[in-house]
Amino acid sequence: AQTVTQSQPEMSVQEAETVTLSCTYDTSENNYYLFWYKQPPSRQMILVIRQEAYKQQNATENRFSVNFQKAAKSFSLKISDSQLGDTAMYFCAFMIKGAGNQFYFGTGTSLTVIP
Amino acid sequence: EAQVTQNPRYLITVTGKKLTVTCSQNMNHEYMSWYRQDPGLGLRQIYYSMNVEVTDKGDVPEGYKVSRKEKRNFPLILESPSPNQTSLYFCASSPHPGNYGYTFGSGTRLTVV
Numbered sequence: 001a002q003t004v005t006q007s008q009p010e011m012s013v014q015e016a017e018t019v020t021l022s023c024t025y026d027t028s029e030n031n032y033y034l035f036w037y038k039q040p041p042s043r044q045m046i047l048v049i050r051q052e053a054y055k056q057q058n059a060t061e062n063r064f065s066v067n068f069q070k071a072a073k074s075f076s077l078k079i080s081d082s083q084l085g086d087t088a089m090y091f092c093a094f095m096i097k098g099a100g101n102q103f104y105f106g107t108g109t110s111l112t113v114i115p
Numbered sequence: 116e117a118q119v120t121q122n123p124r125y126l127i128t129v130t131g132k133k134l135t136v137t138c139s140q141n142m143n144h145e146y147m148s149w150y151r152q153d154p155g156l157g158l159r160q161i162y163y164s165m166n167v168e169v170t171d172k173g174d175v176p177e178g179y180k181v182s183r184k185e186k187r188n189f190p191l192i193l194e195s196p197s198p199n200q201t202s203l204y205f206c207a208s209s210p211h212p213g214n215y216g217y218t219f220g221s222g223t224r225l226t227v228v
Contacts, residue, residue, distance in 0.1 A: 004157075006157075033212075033213040044221060045158075045217075045219035046219075047216040047217075050215075091158065103212065105157040105158040107156060107157040108157050
């Protein structure tokens with residue numbers, strides 16, 4: 001079974017500071033994709049960043065970057081220069097390559113950016 | 116505007132009364148999927164579809180049906196809703212989930228009393 005674990009139910013960060021959200025996953029597969037989604041109070045799900053397991057280089061999207069440690073099965077999200085609009089629930093997700101279409105989500109981390 | 120449209124946005128119904136939540140995408144995406152979101156459980160996949168007439172079960176399919184007769188539409192059917200199906204439901208679509216992730220609809224808040 002594939003599982004995704006987000007061990008931090010809630011976090012907070014001061015505006016302009018940096019915060020890291022953790023995510024670990026469990027799979028015996030070697031080829032897969034990893035994602036971070038953001039869900040603001042509007043409840044819309046927004047893709048933040050994506051990583052392919054075979055790529056060593058960590059993905060970056062503006063202020064968002066990941067630390068992908070394949071051996072440790074860890075996929076943390078770093079948000080730099082936090083802004084009030086980053087306040088949201090963040091979900092880590094995982095999909096095995098070539099195995100149909102199943103996405104596995106973690107339970108989420110609620111992030112609050114404090115002015 | 117490219118989007119996934121779900122209706123209704125909110126729905127309150129009674130136990131046992133059949134209902135359908137509609138989902139439509141205008142991006143010509145092959146893949147579509149339904150999720151439910153519950154506090155402390157994250158999002159769980161109900162059903163997914165890789166193309167017209169091709170559907171498969173996700174992690175929590177019990178009590179739900181889907182159909183994919185046209186590429187753009189992927190309705191979720193609850194034949195006999197029960198209170199444990201009270202949840203926030205999301206429809207999503209993608210040209211290729213691995214390469215692009217999913218684009219989500221705005222969600223349907225369903226309450227079954």
